[in-house]
Amino acid sequence: MQDISQSSAPILLWFRQDLRLKDNSALQAAIETGRPLTAVYIHDPDSEAEWSPGGATQWWLHHALVDLNQQLEDLGGQLLIRRGDSLQCIQRLIKELAAESVYWNRRYEPIIRGRDAVIKKRLREDGIEVKSFNSALIHEPHTISKKDGTPFKVFTPYWKHCLKQTKDAPVRVELKKAVFLKSAPHSESISSLALLPSISWDEQFYKTWDPTAKGAARLLKTCVSSKLAGYERGRDILDEDATSRLSPYLHFGQIGPRQIWEAVKAKDNGEKGTYRYLAEIGWREFSYALMYHFPHTSTEPLRPEFADFPWESDKQLMTAWQTGQTGFPVVDAGMRQLWKMGWMHNRARMITASFLVKHLLQPWQDGARWFWDTLVDADLASNTQGWQWTAGCGADASPYFRVFNPILQGEKFDPNGDYVRRWVPELTGLPNNLIHTPWEADAFALADAGIVLGRDYPFPVIEHAAGRARALKAYGLFKATTKK
Numbered sequence: 001m002q003d004i005s006q007s008s009a010p011i012l013l014w015f016r017q018d019l020r021l022k023d024n025s026a027l028q029a030a031i032e033t034g035r036p037l038t039a040v041y042i043h044d045p046d047s048e049a050e051w052s053p054g055g056a057t058q059w060w061l062h063h064a065l066v067d068l069n070q071q072l073e074d075l076g077g078q079l080l081i082r083r084g085d086s087l088q089c090i091q092r093l094i095k096e097l098a099a100e101s102v103y104w105n106r107r108y109e110p111i112i113r114g115r116d117a118v119i120k121k122r123l124r125e126d127g128i129e130v131k132s133f134n135s136a137l138i139h140e141p142h143t144i145s146k147k148d149g150t151p152f153k154v155f156t157p158y159w160k161h162c163l164k165q166t167k168d169a170p171v172r173v174e175l176k177k178a179v180f181l182k183s184a185p186h187s188e189s190i191s192s193l194a195l196l197p198s199i200s201w202d203e204q205f206y207k208t209w210d211p212t213a214k215g216a217a218r219l220l221k222t223c224v225s226s227k228l229a230g231y232e233r234g235r236d237i238l239d240e241d242a243t244s245r246l247s248p249y250l251h252f253g254q255i256g257p258r259q260i261w262e263a264v265k266a267k268d269n270g271e272k273g274t275y276r277y278l279a280e281i282g283w284r285e286f287s288y289a290l291m292y293h294f295p296h297t298s299t300e301p302l303r304p305e306f307a308d309f310p311w312e313s314d315k316q317l318m319t320a321w322q323t324g325q326t327g328f329p330v331v332d333a334g335m336r337q338l339w340k341m342g343w344m345h346n347r348a349r350m351i352t353a354s355f356l357v358k359h360l361l362q363p364w365q366d367g368a369r370w371f372w373d374t375l376v377d378a379d380l381a382s383n384t385q386g387w388q389w390t391a392g393c394g395a396d397a398s399p400y401f402r403v404f405n406p407i408l409q410g411e412k413f414d415p416n417g418d419y420v421r422r423w424v425p426e427l428t429g430l431p432n433n434l435i436h437t438p439w440e441a442d443a444f445a446l447a448d449a450g451i452v453l454g455r456d457y458p459f460p461v462i463e464h465a466a467g468r469a470r471a472l473k474a475y476g477l478f479k480a481t482t483k484k
């Protein structure tokens with residue numbers, strides 16, 4: 001590789017899932033060289049294979065790119081958009097710009113790590129300087145291990161260990177010093193990437209989300225000023241807006257965990273909510289560590305014996321679950337919230353996922369796939385971890401035999417039925433004591449509420465006790481065969 005230290009050639013800054021200007025390590029490193037830079041986003045879904053962005057994340061990505069381009073334009077720059085094979089696009093741009101360096105922030109999905117390693121090698125062989133940085137995590141997976149050098153598989157010791165490590169402050173990006181290359185090569189338009197849905201699915205997304213970096217900063221401010229104190233109690237209450245809702249911004253890197261850490265720590269007065277909130281950021285980091293060390297787990301169980309679990313794939317049951325028509329109000333409310341908002345409350349994610357893999361015996365991979373398409377925060381690390389945790393086949397997972405009771409979960413975490421009434425409006429007229437069990441309502445109660453079961457709202461697709469018994473029977477058989 002040539003000596004680049006005296007070069008004044010442009011740097012190509014490759015934006016990926018780090019769609020922000022603040023706390024962006026690659027951007028700051030490029031600025032520090034004093035050389036001109038050009039920013040590019042490459043749309044290359046083929047390289048992500050089966051984990052290319054789903055419908056809801058594509059919607060988010062469109063708006064995040066528009067926002068980033070606007071911020072760059074305000075600084076006199078631009079976000080170039082290219083489409084196609086990442087390596088080829090970069091090689092072409094290097095020629096067009098006479099660039100000698102490419103900088104980016106790292107991603108950790110197995111397929112992307114493989115792709116990026118090839119790109120790095122090929123560019124270096126061509127004499128190009130390539131530098132990659134961390135902007136997505138507080139602790140990158142390769143920096144954390146147990147004393148014996150192996151990865152943690154249990155969250156509590158993992159997090160205790162992480163809490164003892166030094167944390168980097170957010171990177172102060174000297175935007176005023178940024179020099180953008182004047183020549184502007186061809187750029188595709190963001191709309192030509194066709195990321196927005198062709199059906200009118202996203203109406204409520206617009207009402208719910210501000211998918212911009214400013215939107216993220218606003219939510220962080222609200223979280224720190226008014227949510228942390230009540231977080232420990234409120235985070236499980238389904239109809240309370242007690243969580244930060246920062247997950248899609250974190251996924252796309254419109255905000256980084258170092259920024260969150262700093263803002264939360266600045267307000268830390270020893271409250272339980274603060275500790276708990278940071279531990280959730282810790283679960284995100286843990287999920288990334290698991291994905292990094294066990295790269296097969298987005299499709300296969302971490303505990304290998306679960307590969308033989310006797311799932312009973314059933315299209316009809318799957319459709320009932322996806323469309324929020326299972327007859328269990330809290331499950332249906334969660335699934336409809338997901339469809340309308342592109343987001344679901346964490347407690348509802350656990351309830352709906354458990355219902356699918358236990359009561360309905362559907363493979364966790366099918367549920368994960370549906371979430372992948374419908375969540376605006378769909379994230380390979382957190383989604384995989386969440387599903388494997390629920391199905392009992394992951395690291396530090398809830399055991400399979402612990403079957404969530406959707407009725408009790410509803411009564412506990414939606415005691416007044418507000419969440420159900422919001423997302424399953426046909427049940428609005430039921431009194432609180434029947435809102436989670438409409439099948440127990442007598443003819444008078446149903447008539448008063450204006451509901452005909454089987455017409456306005458389904459009967460349960462399976463009775464709770466029968467679903468639980470079937471799940472435990474399947475688990476018993478599975479245990480017996482895996483013990484042999």
Ligand SMILES: Cc1cc2nc3c(=O)[nH]c(=O)nc-3n(C[C@H](O)[C@H](O)[C@H](O)COP(=O)(O)OP(=O)(O)OC[C@H]3O[C@@H](n4cnc5c(N)ncnc54)[C@H](O)[C@@H]3O)c2cc1C
Nearest residue numbers: 243244245246247280281283284346349378379382383386
């Ligand atoms: C079956 C299942 C699937 C999930 N799929 C995803 C997914 O695709 N993408 C995703 O970001 N989260 C996923 N989660 C985790 C969690 O539900 C969401 O991160 C959380 O609901 C996002 O809302 P929030 O930003 O208000 O969270 P807050 O409570 O405000 O938490 C702050 C941040 O911590 C992280 N976090 C919180 N809980 C978890 C967790 N259990 N695991 C990992 N990180 C966590 C998120 O980045 C979140 O934004 C899943 C959970 C389950 C049970």
